[in-house]
Amino acid sequence: MKRLVYFETIIVLIFLAGCVNEKDQNSTDVLSKEWSQIEKSGEGQTVHLFMWGGDEGINKYFDDYVIPELKDRYAINLERHPMDTADFIAKLQTEKQAGKTKGTMDIIWINGESFRKAKQNELLLGDFATKLPNLKNYIGIEEPFVKFDTGTAIEGEEAPWGKVQFTFIYDEARVKNPPQSFKELIEWVKANPNRFTYPNVKDFTGNAFIRQLMYSVAKDPGMISGEFNESWINGNGQKVWNKLNEMKPYLWRNGETHPDSLAQLDKMYANGQVDFTMGFNEKRIKSLIKDGVFPPSTKTLVFDSGSIGNTHYLSIPFNSSNPAAAMTAINFMLSPEAQMKKMEPHMWGEGSVLNQEKLTNEQLRRFKKIWGRSIVPSDAVLSDLDTEYADWIKENWENEVVKN
Numbered sequence: 578m579k580r581l582v583y584f585e586t587i588i589v590l591i592f593l594a595g596c597v598n599e600k601d602q603n604s605t606d607v608l609s610k611e612w613s614q615i616e617k618s619g620e621g622q623t624v625h626l627f628m629w630g631g632d633e634g635i636n637k638y639f640d641d642y643v644i645p646e647l648k649d650r651y652a653i654n655l656e657r658h659p660m661d662t663a664d665f666i667a668k669l670q671t672e673k674q675a676g677k678t679k680g681t682m683d684i685i686w687i688n689g690e691s692f693r694k695a696k697q698n699e700l701l702l703g704d705f706a707t708k709l710p711n712l713k714n715y716i717g718i719e720e721p722f723v724k725f726d727t728g729t730a731i732e733g734e735e736a737p738w739g740k741v742q743f744t745f746i747y748d749e750a751r752v753k754n755p756p757q758s759f760k761e762l763i764e765w766v767k768a769n770p771n772r773f774t775y776p777n778v779k780d781f782t783g784n785a786f787i788r789q790l791m792y793s794v795a796k797d798p799g800m801i802s803g804e805f806n807e808s809w810i811n812g813n814g815q816k817v818w819n820k821l822n823e824m825k826p827y828l829w830r831n832g833e834t835h836p837d838s839l840a841q842l843d844k845m846y847a848n849g850q851v852d853f854t855m856g857f858n859e860k861r862i863k864s865l866i867k868d869g870v871f872p873p874s875t876k877t878l879v880f881d882s883g884s885i886g887n888t889h890y891l892s893i894p895f896n897s898s899n900p901a902a903a904m905t906a907i908n909f910m911l912s913p914e915a916q917m918k919k920m921e922p923h924m925w926g927e928g929s930v931l932n933q934e935k936l937t938n939e940q941l942r943r944f945k946k947i948w949g950r951s952i953v954p955s956d957a958v959l960s961d962l963d964t965e966y967a968d969w970i971k972e973n974w975e976n977e978v979v980k981n
Contacts, residue, residue, distance in 0.1 A: 630659020
C-alpha cells in the first residue's frame with residue numbers, strides 16, 4: 578500500500594511540474610507565433626494595464642476611447658489600474674522572487690530608470706515589440722528611440738508609445754516677459770521671490786528640471802547627451818548645484834521645502850501660489866484651461882536652446898497571464914487611429930511616435946490638423962539624459978541643495 582501511495586505521489590508531482598512548465602512556456606511561447614495567431618489567441622481575454630493615474634486627460638483617453646475600441650475590435654477587456662511605477666516594479670520583483678508564473682499585470686507603462694531596472698532584473702516578457710505590425714509599418718525598428726531608452730538597449734522589450742517635450746507653463750497675466758533661458762529664469766526668480774519652485778527630484782518632473790539645467794551648464798550638449806560621462810560630472814557637477822543654490826533663497830517658501838510631485842505643483846499654480854509649473858507634454862494645458870483648472874492666460878514656454886524630449890513606452894511583464902491580448906492591445910495603441918485620438922487636446926493632447934514619412938497624405942493631413950504643426954514635438958528637442966544622471970541627481974541633491 579505504501580509503495581502504491583509513493584508512486585501515486587510521484588505521478589502527481591510530475592503532473593504538477595508539467596503544469597508549471599506549461600505556464601512558463603505559455604507566457605513566452607506567444608513570441609514564436611505569427612501575428613494572425615497572436616490576435617486570434619487574444620480574443621475574449623482580459624488585460625490588466627498598470628499605469629500612472631494622476632492625469633484626468635490620460636484616464637479619459639483610456640476610459641472613453643481605448644477600452645471601448647479594444648472591446649469592439651478584438652473582444653479584449655482592458656482594465657486600468659492606477660499605480661505609481663515604482664510600486665508596480667516592486668510588485669513584479671516580489672512576484673518574481675515568489676516564483677509566481679501567472680501574474681496580475683499584463684501591460685505596464687514604463688521608461689527610463691524603471692525600464693532599466695525591470696530589464697536588469699528580468700521582469701519583462703522579452704522581444705515582443707519587433708513583432709508588432711504597427712511598430713514596423715508606422716514607426717520603424719531602426720529609429721533611435723526604438724533601439725535605446727535613455728541609454729539602455731531596448732531589444733524589443735518595450736514599445737514606444739508617446740513623445741513629449743519638457744516645457745515651462747506660466748501665467749501670461751502675471752509673467753509679462755517670460756525668461757528664454759536658465760540664466761534669465763534665475764534672474765526672474767530673484768526679481769520675483771516666492772513665485773517659483775520645482776518638485777522634489779525624486780519626482781520625475783523635478784528630476785527633469787535639473788537635467789534641463791545641466792544642458793545649460795554644458796557648453797557642448799554632446800558631452801552629456803550620450804552615455805553617462807563621469808568626467809563631465811566631476812568637472813561640472815558643482816556648477817549645477819551652484820545655480821540651484823543661487824535660486825534657492827528666492828524660491829517658494831525660501832526653498833526650504835518643495836512640492837512632492839508635479840500634481841502638487843500644478844495645484845499650486847492653479848491656486849495662484851506660484852506663477853510657473855512645468856512638465857512634459859506641451860499640449861496638456863489646453864484641456865486644463867478648458868476644464869477651468871488653469872487660468873485662460875496660461876501659456877507654454879520652451880527655452881531658446883531647446884528642451885528635453887522624452888519617449889515613454891509600454892511593456893509586458895515576464896508572467897503576464899494574457900500576453901497575446903497584451904500584444905494586440907499595444908499594437909492597437911500604436912495605430913494611426915489611436916495615436917491621432919491621443920493627440921486631441923480634449924483627450925490627452927500628447928505627441929505621436931509615428932514616422933511622418935510612413936503615413937499616407939490623408940493621415941498626415943489629419944494629424945497636422947489636430948496638432949497644428951509637425952506631429953512630433955518641436956525641432957528644438959534635446960535628448961533625455963542617461964538614467965545614471967537621474968541617479969546622480971537623486972543621490973546628491975539633498976546634501977548639495979536642500980541641506981546647504
